[in-house]
Amino acid sequence: MEWTRESRYTKMEDVSQEDLEILKNKVDASPWRQSYHIQPETGLLNDPNGFSYFNGEYHLFYQWFPLGPVHGLKYWYHTKSEDLVHWENVGVGITPGDYFDSHGAYSGSAIEHDDKLYLMYTGNTRDENWVRHPYQCLAVMGKDGSILKASPAIDEVPEGYTDHFRDPKVWKEDDRFWSVIGAQRTDETGCVVLYSSTDLIHWQFEGELKTKLDSFGYMWECPDYFEQDGHGVLIFSPQGIEPQDDSYQNIYQSGYLLGKPLNLDDRLFEHKEFNELDCGFDFYAPQTMEDPSGRRILVGWMGLPEIEYPTDEHGWAHCLTIPRELTVKGNKLIQQPIHELAILRGKEEKATGILRDETRTFEGFNGVTYEMISEFDNVDASEFGVEIRTGETERTVISYDDAARKVVVDRSESGEAFAEKYGTTRKCKVESGKIKFHLFVDVSSVELFVNDGEEVFTCRIFPGEGSDGIRFFAKEGTARFEAVKWDFQAEMGKGSEANGHAV
Ligand code: FRU
Numbered sequence: 001m002e003w004t005r006e007s008r009y010t011k012m013e014d015v016s017q018e019d020l021e022i023l024k025n026k027v028d029a030s031p032w033r034q035s036y037h038i039q040p041e042t043g044l045l046n047d048p049n050g051f052s053y054f055n056g057e058y059h060l061f062y063q064w065f066p067l068g069p070v071h072g073l074k075y076w077y078h079t080k081s082e083d084l085v086h087w088e089n090v091g092v093g094i095t096p097g098d099y100f101d102s103h104g105a106y107s108g109s110a111i112e113h114d115d116k117l118y119l120m121y122t123g124n125t126r127d128e129n130w131v132r133h134p135y136q137c138l139a140v141m142g143k144d145g146s147i148l149k150a151s152p153a154i155d156e157v158p159e160g161y162t163d164h165f166r167d168p169k170v171w172k173e174d175d176r177f178w179s180v181i182g183a184q185r186t187d188e189t190g191c192v193v194l195y196s197s198t199d200l201i202h203w204q205f206e207g208e209l210k211t212k213l214d215s216f217g218y219m220w221e222c223p224d225y226f227e228q229d230g231h232g233v234l235i236f237s238p239q240g241i242e243p244q245d246d247s248y249q250n251i252y253q254s255g256y257l258l259g260k261p262l263n264l265d266d267r268l269f270e271h272k273e274f275n276e277l278d279c280g281f282d283f284y285a286p287q288t289m290e291d292p293s294g295r296r297i298l299v300g301w302m303g304l305p306e307i308e309y310p311t312d313e314h315g316w317a318h319c320l321t322i323p324r325e326l327t328v329k330g331n332k333l334i335q336q337p338i339h340e341l342a343i344l345r346g347k348e349e350k351a352t353g354i355l356r357d358e359t360r361t362f363e364g365f366n367g368v369t370y371e372m373i374s375e376f377d378n379v380d381a382s383e384f385g386v387e388i389r390t391g392e393t394e395r396t397v398i399s400y401d402d403a404a405r406k407v408v409v410d411r412s413e414s415g416e417a418f419a420e421k422y423g424t425t426r427k428c429k430v431e432s433g434k435i436k437f438h439l440f441v442d443v444s445s446v447e448l449f450v451n452d453g454e455e456v457f458t459c460r461i462f463p464g465e466g467s468d469g470i471r472f473f474a475k476e477g478t479a480r481f482e483a484v485k486w487d488f489q490a491e492m493g494k495g496s497e498a499n500g501h502a503v
Contacts, residue, residue, distance in 0.1 A: 005130075008065075008072030011097065015067060023067070023315050030314030032444035032462055035369045036344060036488055037302070038062065038079055038087050039319040044069050047167075047222060047285040048299045048320055049076055050093070050110035053292055054117040055143045058084055060299060061093045061119075062320060063107060069317035071305065074104035076121065078147075084297070084323050085340050093119070093139075093147055100125065100135040100152045107167040107222055108137075109287065111177065111200070117141040118200050120179065122166035123152060132163045136181065138200065154195065158205050160186055161193070167222045169287070170200075178264065179203065180223040182236060190220035190238050194267055209234070210268045211257060217241045221252075222285040225262060228296050229328040232261040234269060235277065235298075237285050246406070246427040247276060251304050254284050256333055272331050279428040280409065280448070280457035281419065288326065296326040297338060302445060302458055310416040310462040311444070321458055322440055322447060336453040337440060345371065345486035352482040355384065355474035365470040367487055370441050374472070374483035376400065377434045381477035388441060389414065391467030396459075398448060399473075400435045401427075407435070407450050407457070415463030428455045442488075 012020075023042045027033075039045060043066040050061040057080045064077040078093035094105040101123030108121025123135035136154035141147045157165045164184035171178055177197040184190055194206040217238035224235040237254040259271030277286060278300070286300035303309065303318035311317055324335040349364035368389065376384055385399030385408075397410040404427075412424035430450055438449040448457040472481055 003068060003070045003072070008070055009103065010067055011073060012066050012075070012092075026315040030311060030316060031465065032311050032314075034319050034442045034444060036085075037319040037322065037442050037445065040064055040066070040077065040316055041089065042316055043067055044071065044317045045077070045301070045320070046071070046303065046305070046318060047107045047301050048287045049107050049121065050117075050119050051287045051289040051297075051299055052110035052112065052117060053289065054110070054112050054141070057082055058291070059110065059117065060087065060320070061110075062301075069309070069312040069315060074106055074124070076105050076119070083340050083343065084338055085343050090145070094121065094149070096123075098123070098149065100137055100155070102126070103132075105137070106134075107285065109169040111170045111172065113177075113200055115143065118170070119147070120153065120168045120170050120200070122168065124166070134163055134165050136168050136179075136203070150201070153197075153201065153203050158193070162186055162188070164219050168195075169222075169224045171226065173264065178225075180209065180225050180234075182219070182221045182223045183208075184219045188218050189215045190217045190240070192220055192223040192234065192236060194264075196264075207267055209262070210266070211271060213257075213274065216274070217253075222287065224286070224288050226288060226290070226296060227261050228326060228333075230261075231328050232259050232269060232271070233257070233328075233333065234259075234262070234271070235286060235288065246279075246429070249423055249426060250281060250283075251306055251422060252284060254278065254286055254300065258328065258331060258333065275332065277333070277335070278456050278458050279407075279426050280459045281411065281422070281426060282445075282460045283321065283458040286321075298324045298326055298335065300458065302460060307419045309460065310418055319445065324453075324456070332454070334453040335449065335456050337438070337447075337449060341371070341440070344488045347487040349485045349487075350483065351472070354478055354480050355381070355472055356478045357381070357474060357476060359387070359471050359473040361469065361471050362483075365483070365485060366468045367470075367485075368441065368443050368465075368468050369488040370485055371488065372439045372441070372470070372483060372485040373436065374439075374481055375434065375436045376479050376481045378480040379433070379474075379478070381474035381479045383476070384474040384479035384481075385472075386437060386483075387469075387471040387473065388439065388446065389461060389463045389467045390469035390471055391464055394463045394467040395471075396446060396461050396463070398437055398439070400430070405429055405431055407455065409446075409448065409457045409459060411459060411461055414461040415467065418462070426457055426459075428457070430455060
């Protein structure tokens, strides 16, 4: 189907049940449906929204266009979980269509107040000349799960900024509520602005966050500010950054500034340089929340805007990443898969040995949905690592290039090709004599945590169903390795509910 400007703004309620059913059947028959990642039942998923803990459960919404794999009229879709691993599909959370969100309920966040969950999001509107005007909106969720919209909280863009003004992220500090909003200055550079409120209803414009990045891309989307281990952390997704060495290879970036806690009086944020959050191919617009035990947990969109993916022709696109716990070490954010994911571990396999200029397979080491940790040391090989999802002609290669001291992920032979114009390898410097690859593999994705979360590579891949092999290798020398793998298949057997994709 060809999507026009008009058809992209079709409302779900204007489509017949029969047509929705046809689309659903098409998606259900699609190869590459994930098994333990949050994914849309139909259509396109993008940013995680409203990530929170409320009334004894985790809530995670996402940007959703139900009718096809394109960026159309965005809804908030609601999922919830007791353990951050098994997600229940609740249904539509916010339906667009009011004067303040006529062209989409865009991204935003959630905060608990007075026994209710306040959802603050951007209402996207367009006038008859297709000129956009954003509102910052409120919807309130009660303990019974019902969500009601309130009047918009902020209905104007302040002087000095364009209508690219969106994605409020709210937190509470010093008895006040604060919200960062992604913005574009009238000179077409990106930045983040700050608002404050005492009641979440009335908001006051405080001004721009003062960072050292005066001219860093043309728009900063999805800002998120929090404090972690005594540091201030500002996450955002800048657009318009040119590739530089191994960095900034994707169409748009996502990264963070680490610094002293933000001074809320003068909005000064003293920080170190910008770092990307993820070295992989498919990661954007992440959002964090603080859970009841004080952990800072991040979920990202495992996808990017303006890129066609192989699932498009099957009526759906994208998924969310697994949740990651954030901590600070030195000048870096460390990202670790949340420990709860161990619930999914089924059958365990182990392998160990010395690889001498060879590629080896091991009994039990195969699959399409698993967690695997492999550690390499005593290395004098020029290159070593693991190939996953291998088949007759397919493989995804995760390696360490010893001379360059870089981890390399190569998806040039992973399966169905896409986004090749942005390159088929991603690299990142990792200085260490010991290399640990911690992998989460699902039907069409790989998330790689290197050396206990020092670097992460998030990648979609689209291999054939039968490409389920795993091979360890060392080139031009030896490498000692030890690997353990847990099948996630066993859990999938528990039925769709267990996978969070109940329909
Ligand atoms: C980021 C983004 C946000 C916006 C949303 C719309 O991917 O462009 O800035 O709110 O997606 O779906």
